[in-house]
Amino acid sequence: SQQGEEDPQALSIQEGENATMNCSYKTSINNLQWYRQNSGRGLVHLILIRSNEREKHSGRLRVTLDTSKKSSSLLITASRAADTASYFCATDEGGGSYIPTFGRGTSLIVHP
């Protein structure tokens, strides 16, 4: 079963709007990573947030982590058509195995 589960499954917005995607997971983690995947292509690493961090920024991206709720959110501000992609969260299973586990992703469409 998936460790990280993204919500919503799909999101359609207009250029300039903000996009928020959420990720929930089940077990304790050491870190959580967000990736972007353009249609049929490889994943691109966006940001890593460690379990002792609460918020991280990278350009127009803001990631938060709430370990008490076992959830993370990815906010893309001032979205652009080029942000159209699927976004995945990936966690490492706790207990030392550190197996990368991906959710099913949020499909984001940004309309120009």
Added chain:
Amino acid sequence: DSGVTQTPKHLITATGQRVTLRCSPRSGDLSVYWYQQSLDQGLQFLIQYYNGEERAKGNILERFSAQQFPDLHSELNLSSLELGDSALYFCASSVGESRAQETQYFGPGTRLLVL
């Protein structure tokens, strides 16, 4: 361009056959990871090699095997192929062996279609 290369880009074969997927990591990266992405299973971690040695196994079938060679390129062998093996297979690489801490750089993938 991540610097990770995969060949071939597309592969069409029949059930029962065997195929080999190839991956060259980024220059300087010692770890190679293999993933399978399908519509029903999503993105699944298969296996990791670090400097030629197996480091972690995920949901890899016994019909699948992999190895990493002294020049650090890796091959994923898929045998006795079934229709359900049709998927995108990604290779990723990272500098070190710590799966929890490393940023992985993904290749463009090999799209396998089993008919």
